[in-house]
Amino acid sequence: MTGIATGTLSFRYCTYNDKPVARDGRYFGQRWMYKTNSDRQHVLIVRNCGHALLCILLLLVAAGCTPLRAPGDSDASPRSARSKALQGDHAAASRDYLDLAVASTGAQRERYLIFAAGELYLANDLDSARRILADIGTEPDPNNLDIWAEVTALMKLSEGDAQGALSVLNRVSETTDGNTARRILRLRADALFRLGRPEAAVATLIQREALLNRRQEIADNHRLIWSGLQESGSNISRDTAGRGDAVLEGWLELGYIGYSKRGSLSNLRTGLEEWRQQNGSHPANADLLDEILESLGAFSSYPNSVAMLLPLSGRQQRIGEAIRDGYLAAHFSLGQEADRPTIHFFDTARNGAPAAYQQAIISGAEFVVGPLLKNEISDVAGLADSSNTTTLALNYAADEFDAPAGFYQFALAPEDEARGVVIRATGEGLFNAVVLVPDTDWGQRVLLAFQDELDDRGGKLLAARAYPTDTPDFSVAIREILLLNESYARRERLAANIGKRLEFEPRRRQDVDFIFVAANAATAKLIRPQLRFHYAGDIPTFATSNVYQPGSKNNADINGIVFPDIPWLLEPNQSVADDQAVLTRHWGTGIQRRARFYAMGYDTYHLTAILNGRTNTGLLAMNGMTGRIYMDRTGRLHRELRWARMERGRPRTLPDTVQGLSQDAVMVIGR
16 A cells, blocks of 8 residues: 555644744655555555644644743753764663653653653663653653653664564554654664564565655665665565565565575576666666665675684783684685685794795795784785785784884774773763773883873873783772762861861762773773772763673673674674574684684775785775774774664663664754
């Protein structure tokens, strides 16, 4: 069933101070298309009208539309809340919405509470968001059902409850806001993909596409369909015909080809080309298919011979073996490809990296991967310059130098993670930081990267202390960064003046927005409880991925810490699970503890094809198992990671991009 629904204004809240509400300087009179999904059960209707002012009058008469209330004595306003949400200060936006809720009644009060819960979700205060949603209950006012369902579904998806999210979203049969409709349909498709129902998910995204006007939005919607089909590919039926919808059938057939032939690049390319010939008018048969085929070209240009320089004995043996095994797992996952490279391994722990590099070149290597250790990279770079052989080092050099053409550096660098912490924190409106790092060279590198990024983004480093690594007691450093010593000193002075012992609760500094802790898993489990003991348990705390040991279960002591990590660990979708199964089959369950290095080896294999024969830097991006990989102008490859918050001893994935849920749905007054 298709059609156009008309007759209702696109917004419920219609007036403010007896004036019609406009958004972005104009009234809304668009015509919104709608379709049913393939289940023929849940139709999302986006209503509109042809003349906005007439609709305002009709809606006021027929529905008794309640005007937005003035905020009273509070400084909060819908405009200020939305502005803070757009700036990424979600905690402040939630406070404004709570203030507005206090000054409101009925359905409008409930609406502000829902917005507050959404902003708290994005501020990573999930407990507070849950409490607000629990207070609202499961039967919101009908005028608030769409935004309540959106926020509730986000919470349930973040908790892994895809069925619960879908049940909530399916209660929304119509909405009066086009942007809300697009978001709800995207969430509904996400839940369906996770539940292994790709046909219904694709139908939902096709319905969503009817609400999109911009070419880029439509292209992004196509990418969502393709990505979802790859993640739930095992549930795609081989027989995709007979559904009565050529677009839906074409998408499912394309998804089946992509999933079933993924083990062979040549078979996959052939299948995609045949699909293109048979589906000339399909929406995917344009930019999306061109992107897919182009990426296949990048992933299939392997050199004939690859040499890997790794420490396969000595102190770094386990790390070297993990990278090697990840590289081989990616190699095997290609299937019986004729153009797969021959791989030779050289142990840098025996005679050093320079000797191993020279031996690799003599043996005819066209591409060199390694070395791994920082102090070996600059020596190898000089040899690479003279040999004119493309080289991908697996670390960043200890000192910066002018890398020769065709020389690249790829690292699981804690400095990148420290910069990512700053980007995440400032994106959430947190700018004043205190830092704890170990008194090691590693700690100083992390601190320097953190401070540089914080300065660049307008933040302020209030205090930083290096803690000793040979003691379980970190109270001295914690007291210093929180200025608790000053509080204790004031007590001592007062007690001395009056000559009596005082009952006393110290007061920590109040200007701290967030704490950054650089620590390994064992140390973090000691520091986090001590922060709570010293009255800092309520301050947002960030860390690098080192705080989480993959495969560990006793992580309750670090509950609440936010940290970045690789998709391989945080997003075990169908594709990742298949790759992990390859590793487990060949090398056993011990892969978990060294999963980051296995993933590094896996990504390195695909980077071998992308970088093979390349002589320039920049303009490179790849979604890998270790994150979204991109290159800077010096030939260094960096990673953008996924984010998680430790809850109940387990990492819970957080949203990638921090965006205000209410930025499109809340009324903006006075624009």
